[in-house]
Amino acid sequence: MILYLLKRLGVFVASVAVAGVLVFAFMAVLPGDPAEVALGVNATPEAVAALRAEFGTDRPAAAQFADWFGGLVTGDFGTSYVTSAPIGPQIAERLNVTVALVLGGMVIALLIAVPAGTFAAVHHRNPLGAAISAFSQVGIAVPAFLAGILLVFVFAVKAQALPSGGYVPFADDPAEWLRSLLLPWLSLGLVQGAVLTRYVRSAVLDVMREDYLRTARAKGRGRMGALWRHGLRNASVPVVTVLGLQLATLLIGAVVVERVFVIPGLGDLLLNGVAGRDLLLVQGVVMVLVAAVLLINFLVDVAYAALDPRLRGAR
Amino acid sequence: MLSVEGLTVAADGVELVHDVSFTIAPGERVGLIGESGSGKSLTALSLMGLLPEGVTATGAARLHDRDLVGVPEKRLKDLRGSELAMVFQEPMTALNPLMRVGAQVAEVMTLHGVPRDRARARAAELLGRVRLPHPEQVARAYPHQLSGGQRQRVMLAIALANGPDLLICDEPTTALDVTVQKQMLDLIAEVAPALLFITHDLAVVASVCERVLVMYGGRVVESGPIREVFTRPRHRYTEGLLAASKLTPRGTRLPTIAGSVPAAGTFPGGCVFRNRCPHADTTCEQAPALTGEGHAHACWHPADRG
Numbered sequence: 349m350i351l352y353l354l355k356r357l358g359v360f361v362a363s364v365a366v367a368g369v370l371v372f373a374f375m376a377v378l379p380g381d382p383a384e385v386a387l388g389v390n391a392t393p394e395a396v397a398a399l400r401a402e403f404g405t406d407r408p409a410a411a412q413f414a415d416w417f418g419g420l421v422t423g424d425f426g427t428s429y430v431t432s433a434p435i436g437p438q439i440a441e442r443l444n445v446t447v448a449l450v451l452g453g454m455v456i457a458l459l460i461a462v463p464a465g466t467f468a469a470v471h472h473r474n475p476l477g478a479a480i481s482a483f484s485q486v487g488i489a490v491p492a493f494l495a496g497i498l499l500v501f502v503f504a505v506k507a508q509a510l511p512s513g514g515y516v517p518f519a520d521d522p523a524e525w526l527r528s529l530l531l532p533w534l535s536l537g538l539v540q541g542a543v544l545t546r547y548v549r550s551a552v553l554d555v556m557r558e559d560y561l562r563t564a565r566a567k568g569r570g571r572m573g574a575l576w577r578h579g580l581r582n583a584s585v586p587v588v589t590v591l592g593l594q595l596a597t598l599l600i601g602a603v604v605v606e607r608v609f610v611i612p613g614l615g616d617l618l619l620n621g622v623a624g625r626d627l628l629l630v631q632g633v634v635m636v637l638v639a640a641v642l643l644i645n646f647l648v649d650v651a652y653a654a655l656d657p658r659l660r661g662a663r
Numbered sequence: 664m665l666s667v668e669g670l671t672v673a674a675d676g677v678e679l680v681h682d683v684s685f686t687i688a689p690g691e692r693v694g695l696i697g698e699s700g701s702g703k704s705l706t707a708l709s710l711m712g713l714l715p716e717g718v719t720a721t722g723a724a725r726l727h728d729r730d731l732v733g734v735p736e737k738r739l740k741d742l743r744g745s746e747l748a749m750v751f752q753e754p755m756t757a758l759n760p761l762m763r764v765g766a767q768v769a770e771v772m773t774l775h776g777v778p779r780d781r782a783r784a785r786a787a788e789l790l791g792r793v794r795l796p797h798p799e800q801v802a803r804a805y806p807h808q809l810s811g812g813q814r815q816r817v818m819l820a821i822a823l824a825n826g827p828d829l830l831i832c833d834e835p836t837t838a839l840d841v842t843v844q845k846q847m848l849d850l851i852a853e854v855a856p857a858l859l860f861i862t863h864d865l866a867v868v869a870s871v872c873e874r875v876l877v878m879y880g881g882r883v884v885e886s887g888p889i890r891e892v893f894t895r896p897r898h899r900y901t902e903g904l905l906a907a908s909k910l911t912p913r914g915t916r917l918p919t920i921a922g923s924v925p926a927a928g929t930f931p932g933g934c935v936f937r938n939r940c941p942h943a944d945t946t947c948e949q950a951p952a953l954t955g956e957g958h959a960h961a962c963w964h965p966a967d968r969g
Contacts, residue, residue, distance in 0.1 A: 473716065559756040565713055566751075567771040567821065568744035570736060577770075578759045656761060657805040 349660040352653055360646040367638045368417045375631045376409055382429040385625050403429060416631075425632040430624050435632045438617060443636060445515060446613035449532055449606070450598045456537025457544050457594070464541075465548025470575070472553060481549065487542020492601060496535035496608040503531060513610035532609045536602070540594050547590045551583040558582070585655055592648035596641040664689045664857060665710075665829055670722040670732065672705045672714065672881075677928035679718070680705050680881040684953075687829065692858040694872035694889070696865065696904075700924045702881035703861045704752075707831050710859075711749050712739035726829060745775045748822035750851075752834040754815035758806040764817050765790070765802025771824045789820040794850060812843035816850070823854055830855045834862055865908045869893060877901045880925075880935030887958030895967045897960035900936045934963065 383399040384391065400406040404415065419426060425435035464480050471477030504512035510531050516524040555561065556575065560582075564574035603615025614633055621629035653659050665687040672680035680702040687693050695703045709720035710731050724731040726747055731739065751757050758767055765786045772782035790798035793816040806814055815835060822830055832851060836844040844867075851858070852871045862868050868875055868889070875892050877885040877900065885898040896902040903920040922939040925931075933950050937943035942964040953961040 559751065559753055560759040562713060563751065563757045563818070563821070564759070564770075565740070566711060566743055566749050568740045568742075568774045570740050578762070581761050582759070658760060658807050 349653060352660060353650065356646055356649040356653075360642055363642045364639050365417075367642065368420070368635060369413070371631060371635050371638060372409075372413050372416060375627055376412075378627070380625065380627070381405070382627055386429055420632075420635065426628050428626050428629050430626040430629075435629050438629070439614070439632055439636055442612060442614045442617045442633075445611060446599070446602050446606070446615065448518075449529060449536070449602055449611060449613055450595065452529055452533040453536030453540060453598055454591070454595060456533050457540035458591075460537065460541030461544035461548050465545040466552050466575075466580070468545065468549040469552035469556060470572070472549075480545065484542040484545040484549075487539055488546070490539055490542075492535050492539045493604045493608050495539050496532065496605055499531045499535050500608070513608070515609075515611045528611075532605055532611060535608070536598060536605055540598060544587070544590060544594065548583070548587055551586045552579065554586075555579040555583040581655060585652065588648055588651045588655065592644050595644045599637060599640055599644075665724070665726050665859075667706075667710070667724045668722060670706065670709060670720060670724055672702065672709050672718060672720045674718040678881060679927055680709070680720075682722070683878075683881075683883050685876055685883065685886065687857050687859060689828070690857055691874065692852065692855060692860065692872045694868035694875040695859060695861045695878060696863060696868050696875060697878035698863060698924050700927065701878040703863075703878055704833050705881075706878070707749065707833050707859060707861055710831065711743060711747060712736065713743075713749075741775075744771045744821075744827075745825040746828050747831070748825070748827040748829075749831040749833065750815070750818045750822050750835045753838055754811050754818055755838065757818055758814055760806055762805075763802065764804050764806060764809070767806075768802070768817065768820050768824060771821050775825050777825075785824070786820075789824055790817065792823070792854070793817070793820045794846075795820075810843075812839050812847065815839060815847060819847075819851065819854070827856060829857045829859065831859045832861065835860075836867065837862070837864070865893070865905065877904070880930040881927075882935055882961065883953055884936065884962070885958075885960040886953070887955075891958045895958075897955075897958070897965040897967060898936075898962045899940045899942055899964065899966060901960075902966045934961070 381396070381400070382403055382405060383396045387395055387399060397406070404412060407415075416426060423436050423440075425439060427434050464484070468477045468480040468484075472481075500512045503510045511528055512531075514528055516528045518525040552575070556579065558579075560578055561574045564578045565571065569577065602613055603618060605611070606613040606615040607619070614637065618630060618633040618637075620626075621633060667686070668684045670680060670683040671678060683702075683706055685693070695706065697703050705714065705718070708714050710724055712731065712734070714720060720732050722732055726742065729738075729742065729746075731742070731747075758764070765783065768786035768789055769779070769782040772785060773779055777785065787798045787802045790801050795801045795813060795816050801809065801813070801817070806817075809817065815838075819835075830851075832855075835851065836847050839847060848867060848871050851860070858872070860868065860871055872889055874887065875889050876883050877892070877898065879900045885892060885896065885901045892901060893905060896905055900920070903918075906918040907920060909918075920939055921941070925938070931938045933948040934940070934943070935950075937947040940947070944964075946963045949963075951961045951963050953959050
């Protein structure tokens, strides 16, 4: 168990390092010198050189990388070339918002998918189960931003029950925070929930055919009792895989939903950075997103080990 | 103790088991033999109320005075695992891979009212009773840490946990190594209260059971004491089965039964065996009844008359 986790942790750390090199390399080969961008087309070569020296971009790439990546470890993302503001605190603030958005969406997706998928599997032979499958099919076809726009139309424009956009930090007003995130959560959760429902359904259907469920019934459990006690944990192994993939997709996909609901999250920061040619900011945000996806993969591996003793190796 | 009368199992209008009747007395060990597709397993599963979805049983089956067929699931599940227990063919997949073995044995007891701590202690005892070495250690293991033979012993421990009146075993040794088979069979014969033992292996049934039912095409075609049926078979199918299982001298052809078992629902009318039987004639278009006291057969042209 410990050996397995150490191995996974090693893979995680190594991947983050490799990702750091790649992100840095991509940014380095992009045309556009930050010093030239900052000073405009009329700058004298001396002024550009001076600014380069100030930014440190005149040093060899390896030294710049070591500086940047070493800073990341301590949470120092450097200082923006454009706004001269430190990047780390901005990312931290925005990350809070995006994580709240994505996790809330995922919780809603799970709350929909686990009961609906299980129900559809148990009743796969009758019309109600088939109806759930069909409904989830429709959900898959709808992109999250479209669901978001529809929700805004119904709940914000027509019913005027919830704000159509904007974000209130939790520390300012928890109730308003909840109200401001409810529609974004729903638009992410409904769509991901529809996708997840299908996976839950097929995982539960597979498990229902397993011999050990028959054994459980031979012991005197009813159909549902056997499924509850012996099926759901087994079915959760493939579902966790999909969940990890979905979390990663949500994290990246949040860029769009943040736009629709005017939420100041990481995606919003990334788009601002791109628009303002703030290279170091973009580099930092991309690095955080990549590291988050790798972290999710690591957590999925940990979840496997927690669920399935066969992966733990020893008893 | 167990009486089965006119048990018929059907799926989508196709009869898979037809009008099967037999009894098992307390302490009696009865074998159920036949080729794959003869309806042995369905017969057993319908007694347990564990038929697959879409497959239904009609007729009557009674354990003591309690009905087993056509009874709501709620009543059946109280019997399963307590008075009636079953060991399945495939030990590798019959246990929950995510649960410790001891907990899986204890579960069958807590389900039928044994307090949790008492069940835990009994589980280790039972694992010892089915001759698993180091039962305490096995109780803490996960199924993937045990061999097929060990897992089948665990299944047997689960089946015996609540002291059932009848044990049903469906090919319990078919998936095991030959060396493990014998030990397992001896153990089953020793611990079974009363036994319904399903197999296609004639040698196995002869070593475990006292009485045998021969099934073909979803019907019981012959039944009687093992010795009689195996030395003086009456039904032509039994005769062919025995001939095919005998050791033959080197160089001679292994006798076989002509043709192969038809797919479900495509057995001929009348005697189900007549399209493969060398003695079949027009009388066989009528279905023969299972007749005879003790040693019974359903054949118009039985072998070994007198």
